[in-house]
Amino acid sequence: MTVTTTTDRTAPSSTGAAVNPPAAPVVPSLSRLRPLGIGEVTITGGPWATRQATNAAATLGHVEHWLEREGWLGNFDATAAGASGADRAGREFSDSETYKLLEAMAWEHGRSGDPELDARLRAIVARVAAAQQPDGYLSTAFGRPGTPERWSDLEWGHELYCLGHLFQAGVARARTAGPDELLEVCTRAADLVCEVFGPQGIPSVCGHPEIEPALVELYRVTGQRRYLEQARLFLERRGHQVLAEVEFGRAYFQDDVPIREADVLRGHAVRATYLSSGAVDLAAETGDEELLAAVVRQWEATVARRTYLTGGMGSRHQDEAFGEDFVLPPDRxxxxxxxxxxxxxxxxxxxxxxxxxxYADLVERTLYNVVDAGPSASGTAFFYTNTLHQRVLGTVPDADHAVPRAASSLRAPWFAVSCCPTNVARTFASLQTLVATADEDGVQVHQYAPATIATDLPAGRLELRVVTDYPHTGRVEVVVERAPADPVAVTLRVPGWATGATLTDGEDVREAAPGSVTTTRAFTTGEVLVLDLPLQPRFTAADPRVDAVRGTLAVERGPQVLCVESVDLPGERHVDDLVLDPTRAPEDVEGGVRVHGWLRQQADPAWPYGEPTPGGAAGEQVSVLLHPYADWAERGPSTMRVFLPVPGAPSAAS
Amino acid sequence: MTVTTTTDRTAPSSTGAAVNPPAAPVVPSLSRLRPLGIGEVTITGGPWATRQATNAAATLGHVEHWLEREGWLGNFDATAAGASGADRAGREFSDSETYKLLEAMAWEHGRSGDPELDARLRAIVARVAAAQQPDGYLSTAFGRPGTPERWSDLEWGHELYCLGHLFQAGVARARTAGPDELLEVCTRAADLVCEVFGPQGIPSVCGHPEIEPALVELYRVTGQRRYLEQARLFLERRGHQVLAEVEFGRAYFQDDVPIREADVLRGHAVRATYLSSGAVDLAAETGDEELLAAVVRQWEATVARRTYLTGGMGSRHQDEAFGEDFVLPPDRxxxxxxxxxxxxxxxxxxxxxxxxxxYADLVERTLYNVVDAGPSASGTAFFYTNTLHQRVLGTVPDADHAVPRAASSLRAPWFAVSCCPTNVARTFASLQTLVATADEDGVQVHQYAPATIATDLPAGRLELRVVTDYPHTGRVEVVVERAPADPVAVTLRVPGWATGATLTDGEDVREAAPGSVTTTRAFTTGEVLVLDLPLQPRFTAADPRVDAVRGTLAVERGPQVLCVESVDLPGERHVDDLVLDPTRAPEDVEGGVRVHGWLRQQADPAWPYGEPTPGGAAGEQVSVLLHPYADWAERGPSTMRVFLPVPGAPSAAS
Structure with missing residues (x-):
């Protein structure tokens, strides 16, 4: 890899003393912070270590099993054998699930070194490689007898999208095991893409962004500037109506407004976040501050106006898209x-x-309340969508059948569109790379879990050990295992919600305001920094423009959004019967967080509108245990809600 | 027509002395009330007369123009000419728009007797008839070279749906002008349907109900029992999974549960209401009280839990469907x-x-706030959907181009799926038939407009004249123009919202509780009954389970739901800035209804959730004029809302 560092720029620059690029999913040439790779951070315990273990032991095999039984892996064999595509299995983008599994396997193998996993990965790579055509083209859904022609449906075909995931798998493999056959498959395909979609080629883009960040990453691994240039071309073309109009409008695939000019993320939420990720990657390689600022501006507007309390994005079922500002209905x-x-x-x-x-605040919120909510504890069943209000008891999905995009109340083993299992798998497999970063001066710890962090700084090697049972309690001990003689900076993130946090450094106790707290000095082995984050549960209200949750409060505890489930209500009453008492603070108790309120009897009038009466708090007094939202529906069908009504709103006389 | 009256039944029976079936859209053989036809009721003034006049003068021609320019009428010519269907215009159900136009023309011609309209209608009928195949088959989208085979796509093909609308047009024509060529086209097609889908035929149904009520009506006009029997077969088959599974699930076309067993309307809202209408029609011909009771039960649950304040039905964009109970978001x-x-x-x-x-209450509510909201005052632009909360300023639709299903803030002239213009046209053309009914004892007035009502009762002829400027004011005078010597009953509906209404009969003033008030006596010409409905504007709250409008109030005035538009706010501020003062009652003023409140300055925090603060009423004090919801967006792009937040709800500190 050719690392192009520009020394005449005062803004971001990659610093620290790391010689080899880290084994991490995003390795920018220029950046304010340097990622730490798999060799530098290890999660050693706590819920995230459990997730990584479950991912390795259960999810990877589960995914491989389903890819095989659904015939999505077999598509590669059929393509290699020259068979007709007429009876091809799966949707047009099913290849991508194999590539995401490969990426997950690569990160996991990088973490564990498991030779059996390595062998499974190589076996799949061999099947994929066999399906590649001599000129580098690779797709089981296009370009062979019985399938549509290559690049004949850029709006919906997902060919470039699939290749993007292929490249990310190749990058993961190269960074964890060195260049191998998978990287060769990638570069052959990428060379073809540059030829076909280059400056003189098809002047269009893929309906689903993904190849943009993937090409930048492939450039980072290979040093081939044409990949970076191709990513730039794809990013700059989009937004100029290069794709056909579709039912959902061009905003659906962000082809409505150029990325430098847009004000907010819009359209299909996965497409939007992938595209913006590619733009940041491009900006990081080219020092394009204008582009970076455009993405920051859109991210800010999106977080301020279009994001659920959980960090979830997208409120429209119709097109899996962002809604308008403040349209954030929990039940939809x-x-x-x-x-x-x-x-x-x-x-x-x-x-x-x-x-x-x-940014790390949103990473944490989203990891705890969306990414961790998707899969079951077993790692073998998944939510495709994550409602914040379940009104009806769902039916138990058949563990032996794939379902459509499930918006049910229980997790399903597989989907006709099965992007989430593999996306979760690759995220968990590389989860430790989100824990900490470094810069010239020291190390920044962003996420709290039992972990070891070790990296080489200009001042010398710094090794830290994090001891905590966060998010169960808020005490985070950062033990210095080894430190340079000269001063280094240890920066700990203080989450936005953590008002009243303190940092204890020996005798010194400091207030640590939300943001981050940095300790810069020469450290000695065995010294401990203690960050105390206030973890008492708290009520949270929404901006008044979020109409859908007016007159309600949510309960949060640390980074976790909590919810009530009907299985925790007396007589398994419906969660919609619960009215919260906002005058009694939520409290930690054995087994959960307790709130107080009333269970009202709901009349069923003939017409649900009428003369306003003051919203009293009639009903049976109850105390209810809340649990983390991410764990909901683990105990069977349940109604569930995150935002709980408080008394006071006028309602129809009944 | 053979009227089968059963005299040994105590429940509904068609009564009154009408000899000929009335010229009205629904003429049951057995019913509690007898409809009055076009010759019996005339709307003589007020907003509904204006709607009927605009419909005749503008909408019918507008629709005919667009059917011609879009080629949907030309499809019939092409089919008649034996041309290939490969370049056929429009969607698979476009024939139905021609049939709905014919139905609207028939009712309008029945009302006005306009010979020019009669000629236009005949000309279209001739083109339709020419496209019918010798065996009665009629469709421009199936069954000829270049199109799919007949009945090859019952889920989505809409062939039977289109024929249903054809039959309704034929029925309208027969009832207003006597049997003619159009009715012959209908019976030829209906005979084929009975052959193909009869007891020994294809054991399935159409994905879009419509032929069910149409076949019953065609039976009523022709006396052909096989049509009634075919309607019964279609109704009984549905719900037994006779159609293929589709993405939205079989509830989408009510094929999930048999109609006798369902608890509530569900799935596609138009499909659901058409199907249930057919079931009531069938029950009315067969005396099937069980079936009728099933529909009543479903209607009650739907009105109590799945209906907007406007009477609007359907809260899901994805599948144009009912949401779950109480999922009624204004903005979606x-x-x-x-x-x-x-x-x-x-x-x-x-x-x-x-x-x-x-039932008449819901008819009124829906006519005033949904059906009347759809078209512009000009009758040449239409809302496909009717949001109750417009958050962003829309763009002005191009008057010269059809648009997709528009959910914009302005009405469009035509749609790719253009069912609403013709549906509105046929409803307005026959609007007078919804005004009043008769039974053995007398006449029931259900809707209030300046009108004449005249019918023959067993006691003799009764002629009434309604004088009112309802809904501007609540005074309704019913003047007796002619009456039998013997006592008859004059029943006036008292709307559900009209608490405190009175009926004045000469010197006698009675309280008239919501429901209806009946005066039974011998009347003399010139006598007047005066119903006084309290029309002062009122606040309305929702059932607390309608989460989406918690902490808000709507304002209604008589049958009309009101709304605020940004064009009526100082500085055209966003409607979401308005907080309503619920302690100051809304008041009638010149030009609208005035409410009081505050315009708050909305901060834009980085994260829209946080510690609750009491919801105060800070901001600039304002008085705002509200207008009928049905008139919104007549003055250009505007933000709009029906449910207005009141102070008191906790919100995130900003």
Whole structure:
């Protein structure tokens, strides 16, 4: 890899003393913060370590099993054998699931070194490679007898999207195991893409962004500038109505407004976050501050006006899209698991580029309340969407059948459009790379989990050990295992909600305001910094323009959004019967967070509108246990809600 | 027509002395109330007379023009000429728009007797008839070279749906002008349908109900029992999964549960209301009380839990469908204009069958706030959907181009799916038939407009004249123009909202409670009954389970739902800045209804959730004029809302 560092720029520059590029999903040449790779950070315990273990032990095999039984892997064999595509299995983008599995396997193998996993990965790569045509073209859905012609349906065909995921798998493999056959498959395909879609080629883009960040990453691994240039071409073309009009409008695939000019993320939420991620990657390679500022501006508007409390993005089922500003209905939340993954990818890139804690805040919120909500604890069933209000008891999905995009109340094993299992798998497999970063001066810890962090700084090697049972409690100990003789900076993020946090450094106790707290000095082995984050549960209200949750409060605890489920109500009453008492603070108790309120008897009038009466708090007094939203529906069908009504709103006399 | 009256039944029976069936859209053989036809009721003034005049002068010609220019009429010529269907214009159901236009023309011609309109109608009928195949098959989208085979796509093909609209046009023509060529076209097609889909035929149904009520009506006109039997077959088959599974699930076309067993309307709202209308029609011919009771039960649940304040039905854009109970977001209201038409048809049929005022209440609400909201005052532009909260200023639709299903803030002249213009046209053309009914004892007036009502009762002829400027004021004078010597009953509906209404009969002043008030006596020419309905504007709140409008109030005045538009706010501020003062009652003033409140300055925090603060009423004090919802967007792009927030709800500190 050729690292192009520009020394005459005062803004971001990659610093720290790392010689080899880190084994991490995003490695910008220029950035405010330097990512730490798999070798530098290890999550050693706590819920995220459990997730990584489950991912390795259960999810990867589950995904591989379903790809095989649904015939999506077999598509590669059929293509290699020259068979007709007439009876091809799966949707036009099913190849991407294989590539995302490969990416997940690569990161996991990089973490564990498991030779059996390595062998499984190589076996799949061999099947993929066999399906590649001599000129580099690779797709099981296009370009062979019985399938449409190559590039004949850029709006919906997903050929470039699939290749993007292929490249990300190749990058992951190269960064964790060195260049191998998979990277060769990638560069052959990428060379073809540059030829076909280059300056003299087809002047269009893919209906689903993804190849943009992938090409930049492939450039980072290979040093081939044409890949970077092709990513730039794709990014600059989009927004000029290069794709056909579709039912949902061109905003659906962000072809309505050029990315430099847009004000907010819009259209399909996964498409939007992937595209913006690619723009940040491009800006990071080219020092394009204008482009970076455009993405920051859109991210700010999106977070301020179009994001659920959980961090979830997308409120429209029709087109899996962002709604208008402040249209965030809990009961029609789409909040696709994959949009959560996309949002984490975007916020992480912005964190590397700009270094501000707000990006890590959103990463944490989204990891805890969207990405972690998607899969079951078993790692073998998944929510495609993540509603914030379940009104009807769902039916138990058949563990042996794929379902459509499920908006049910229970997680399903597989989907006709099955992007979430693989997206979750690759995120968890590389989760440790989101924990910390470095810069010239020291290390920044962004996410709190039991972990080891070790990297080489200009001043020398710094090794830290994080001891915590966060988010169960808010005490985070950062133990210095090894430190340079000269001063280094240890920066700890203070989440936006953590008003009243303190940092204890020996005898010194400091207030640590939301944002981050930095300790710069020479450290000695065995010294401990203790960050105390106030974790008592808290009520949260919404901006009054979020009409859908007016007159309600949510309950949060640390980074976790909580919810009530009907299985926790007396007699399994419907959650919509619960009225919250806002005068009694939520409290930590054994097994959950307790709130108080009333269970009202709901009359069923003939007409649900009428003369206003003051909203009293009639009904049976109850205390109810709330649990983390991410864990909901683990105990079977349940009604559920995050935002709980408080007394006081006028309602129809009944 | 063979009228089968059963005299040994105590429940509904068609009564009154009418000899010829009335010229009205629904003429049940057995019913509690007897419809009055076009010759019996005339709307003589007021807003509904204006609508009928505009419909005749503008809308019918507008529709005919667009059907011609879009080639949807030309499809019939091409089919007649044996041309290939490869370049056929329009969607698979475009024939139905021609049939709905014919139905509208027939009713309008029945009303006005306009010979020029009669000639236009005949000309279109001739083109339609020419396209019919010798065996009776009629479709421009199926069954000829270059199109799919007959009946090859029952889920989405709409062939039977289109024929249903054809039959309704034929029925309208037969009832207003006597049997003619159009009725012959209908019976030829209906005979084929009975052959193909009869007991030994294809055991399935159409994905879009419509032929069910149409076949019953065609039976009523022709006396052909096989049509009634075919309607029964279609109704009984549905719900047994006779159609293929589709993305939206079988509830989409009500093929999930048999109509006798369902608890509530669900799925596509137009499909649901049309199907239920057919079931009521069938029940009315067969005396099937179980079936009628099933529809009543579903209607009650739908009105109590799945209907907007406007009467609008359908809250899902994705599948134009009912949402779950109480999921009624104003800003994502679908409330399709055609679903409003369907709901009026259903409620009207239930009113005839059961005679209860609640059905006429919903007819009135839906006519004023959905059906009348769809078209512009000019009658040449239309809302496809009817949102209750417009958050962004729309763009002015091009008057010269059809648009997709528009959910914009301005009415469009035509749509790719253009069902609403013709549905509105046929409803307005026959509007007078919704005004009043008769039974053995007398006449029931359901809707209030300047009108003449005249019918023959067993006791003799009764002629009434209604004098009112309702809904501007609430005074309704019913002047007796002619009456039998013996006592007859004059029943006036008292709307559900009209608490405190009075009926004045000479010196006698009675309280008239919501429901209806009946005066039974011998009347003398020139006597007047005066119904005084309290029309002062009123605040309305919703059931607390309608989460989307918690902490808000709407303002209604008589049958009209009001709204605020940004063009009526100082500085054209956004409607979302307005907070309503619920302690100051709305008041009638010149030009509208005045409410009081505050315009708050909305901060734009980085994150729209946070610690709750009491919802105060800060901001500039304002008085604002509200106008009828149905008139919104007549003055150009505007933000708009129906439900206005009141102070008191906690919100995020900003």
């Amino acid at each position: 939340a789409y909040s696709e698991t994959c949009a959560g993954v996309g949002s984490v990818q975007l916020a992480w890139r912005l964190l590397l580029a700009r270094g501000e804690a707000r | 209201a679908y409330s399709e204009t055609c679903a409003g038409v369907g709901s009026v048809q259903l409620a009207w049929r239930l009113l005839l069958a059961r005679g209860e005022a609640r």
